[in-house]
Amino acid sequence: xxxxxxxxxDFTALxxxxxxxxxxxxxxxxxSLASEVVAAHGxxxxxxxxxxxxxxxxxxxxxDDDAERAxxxxxxxxxxxxxxxxxxxxxxxxxxxxxxxxxxxxxVTRRGSTWRVTGDAANxxxxxQAVAEPGTVVLGDETAFAVAHAYVVSPxxxxxxxxxxxxxxxxxxxxxxxEPRRGLRLHGLAAPFLxxxxxxxxxxxxxxxxxxxAVLVVAPPGAGKTRLVDELAARLTxxxxxxxxxxxxxxGRGYEAVASLLAQAWPGAxxxxxxxLDPDGTSSAPADADAWETRVAAALERGGHDAAAxxxxxxxxxxxVAGRTPEAVxxxxxxxWTAALDAAAxxxxxxxxxxxxxxxxxxxxxxxxxxxxxxxxLVLTSRPPVDPALASDAAVVPLxxxxxxxxxRLVDELxxxxxxxxxxADGVAVASGGNPLFVEELVRSWIQSGVLVRRPTGAWAFTSxxxxxxxxxxVHAIYQGQLDALPRAARSVVERGSVPGxxxxxxxxxxxxxxxxxxxxxxxxRGGLLVGPHTDAVSTRAYTYRHALxxxxxxxxxxxxxxxxxxxxxxxxxEGLEGPVATELVGTHLAHAYDSLxxxxxxxxxxTASGDLAAEAATWLDRAATTHxxxxxxxxxxxxxxxxxx
Ligand SMILES: Nc1ncnc2c1ncn2[C@@H]1O[C@H](COP(=O)(O)OP(=O)(O)OP(=O)(O)O)[C@@H](O)[C@H]1O
Ligand SMILES: [Mg+2]
Numbered sequence: 315x316x317x318x319x320x321x322x323x324d325f326t327a328l329x330x331x332x333x334x335x336x337x338x339x340x341x342x343x344x345x346s347l348a349s350e351v352v353a354a355h356g357x358x359x360x361x362x363x364x365x366x367x368x369x370x371x372x373x374x375x376x377x378d379d380d381a382e383r384a385x386x387x388x389x390x391x392x393x394x395x396x397x398x399x400x401x402x403x404x405x406x407x408x409x410x411x412x413x414x415x416x417x418x419x420x421x422v423t424r425r426g427s428t429w430r431v432t433g434d435a436a437n438x439x440x441x442x443q444a445v446a447e448p449g450t451v452v453l454g455d456e457t458a459f460a461v462a463h464a465y466v467v468s469p470x471x472x473x474x475x476x477x478x479x480x481x482x483x484x485x486x487x488x489x490x491x492x493e494p495r496r497g498l499r500l501h502g503l504a505a506p507f508l509x510x511x512x513x514x515x516x517x518x519x520x521x522x523x524x525x526x527x528a529v530l531v532v533a534p535p536g537a538g539k540t541r542l543v544d545e546l547a548a549r550l551t552x553x554x555x556x557x558x559x560x561x562x563x564x565x566g567r568g569y570e571a572v573a574s575l576l577a578q579a580w581p582g583a584x585x586x587x588x589x590x591l592d593p594d595g596t597s598s599a600p601a602d603a604d605a606w607e608t609r610v611a612a613a614l615e616r617g618g619h620d621a622a623a624x625x626x627x628x629x630x631x632x633x634x635v636a637g638r639t640p641e642a643v644x645x646x647x648x649x650x651w652t653a654a655l656d657a658a659a660x661x662x663x664x665x666x667x668x669x670x671x672x673x674x675x676x677x678x679x680x681x682x683x684x685x686x687x688x689x690x691x692l693v694l695t696s697r698p699p700v701d702p703a704l705a706s707d708a709a710v711v712p713l714x715x716x717x718x719x720x721x722x723r724l725v726d727e728l729x730x731x732x733x734x735x736x737x738x739a740d741g742v743a744v745a746s747g748g749n750p751l752f753v754e755e756l757v758r759s760w761i762q763s764g765v766l767v768r769r770p771t772g773a774w775a776f777t778s779x780x781x782x783x784x785x786x787x788x789v790h791a792i793y794q795g796q797l798d799a800l801p802r803a804a805r806s807v808v809e810r811g812s813v814p815g816x817x818x819x820x821x822x823x824x825x826x827x828x829x830x831x832x833x834x835x836x837x838x839x840r841g842g843l844l845v846g847p848h849t850d851a852v853s854t855r856a857y858t859y860r861h862a863l864x865x866x867x868x869x870x871x872x873x874x875x876x877x878x879x880x881x882x883x884x885x886x887x888x889e890g891l892e893g894p895v896a897t898e899l900v901g902t903h904l905a906h907a908y909d910s911l912x913x914x915x916x917x918x919x920x921x922t923a924s925g926d927l928a929a930e931a932a933t934w935l936d937r938a939a940t941t942h943x944x945x946x947x948x949x950x951x952x953x954x955x956x957x958x959x960x
Pocket of ligand 1: 505508534535538542
């Protein structure tokens, strides 16, 4: 939990200069704006002490972004107070505020309408506030590390706090990062991009060329495909449009990826409401949808389409963006979508990640985009094996493992040079096989198990306390270790939640046999194993595994019988939902249930015989195939194949 302490600077002196009425007005305005900011960031004002406001983040329910929200609120309070002078017609710089933020354990006691917040974090926040320059936000150690992915901080002062033997470093927020860093963000660890100069140069040259349309970066999980394309995108000149879609099991199934590209190319797109493109659940009104379609049509007309054709193309785009099944065959759809994307920016870079997850029709669309005339550039990534069809139209860029020297450097960059003793650093470098994800995950598991601890100065130390007997040899083994270390309830959530896929809806957990997921989920998100809640295709409260391999490991630890039961139960839960997405998922999960059943099993626990299960799955798949017949014939065929195979 994080505590924010915001106090008006030199207000006593100021009070002597202003008359009592003005003083009261400044205070009232300050208190109300601070309360507003705190509430807007999900915090709670705990009390007013003199001219100070004390607020907490994460009292009701702790989330992994408590610290980030607290810091953001602190900065907004500073901004708002800076504008107060003008609002109250005082000379510039009259009213200033200092803010301190600390993170740690506190105890909140409430008795009726009285309450008390006690604990180190509350005291420290007040002390930090006292050393802050007016108009700045100063953070304690833990807060600084928790927000390192989002804010740039610099050392402010060393504090000697009562009751603490070691001095405490304080940090001043100097800037907000334009793009938050990912990876080990929960621990504030990040490494520079290393060892990929050659590939980066190759991709940059490709984007400058006029005769090449597509590249396909191929490498196994965790090798650094996403990082590479992110770094590439960050180096583009600002005038070069770049749209990125990362496929996952949901976003690869249909044309949602196309919808995402269109929505990025043409902002303000109509959305399906709660669909994958509508993470905030803010579906736009029909009037906005019309305006969007008109805008797209107008651009197409400017590009040489006649009015009727432009209108039709825009309509087909609106359909896919809104999640409706378009009434047109691929031969009409693909050129239409491509034309609308080209009309937004002819030399745009389309980044489509993880094309190995693309279902047949999306795959067909991508091939169309790669081969059709135009100046667009596609950067595709995929896990092996290389797709022969795409490879024939795209230049293949393999990502080799990092060298042993670079892998070692990665360890040093993450933790500080020399923190991990030589023998272990070498061990990690070799065992990782040059896979940066492996290195990061191993570091994470050492933090989790206490092998690596952070000193009060912020530096990391390798302790012998939880000495790793040996370095695991695969990411899989690292994940298995992380799962084994979980408390039972959390482990059960991770295992059962793996049945729906890399993302599971919170509301489906009871049907998967998890009754009280609140606390385990809070643990799991705090520990960074799961991310959420967020909106996905079937739910507004979904959780996603940090990495697909983590999900696979959890899934792999379920026995076949258990898998069969859980797939069937998840299918039953999905039956309660509506729409084509659900239909297909019901069929798919019933089919998984059938496939998972051991040969010796007669059927499911609820008495469904295995033959009936197969028949039921086939019926649902068949029904789903019908809805896709026109717009996604290949997908439809694949579903029918699956049904027939049962
Ligand atoms: N060259 C690099 N230098 C430093 N860190 C890297 C490098 N490449 C990747 N990483 C880090 O390793 C982790 C895994 O990389 P990334 O997510 O890009 O892998 P990926 O190939 O996209 O995996 P997946 O197939 O699972 O999507 C990330 O946290 C990333 O920041
Ligand atoms: Mg990736």
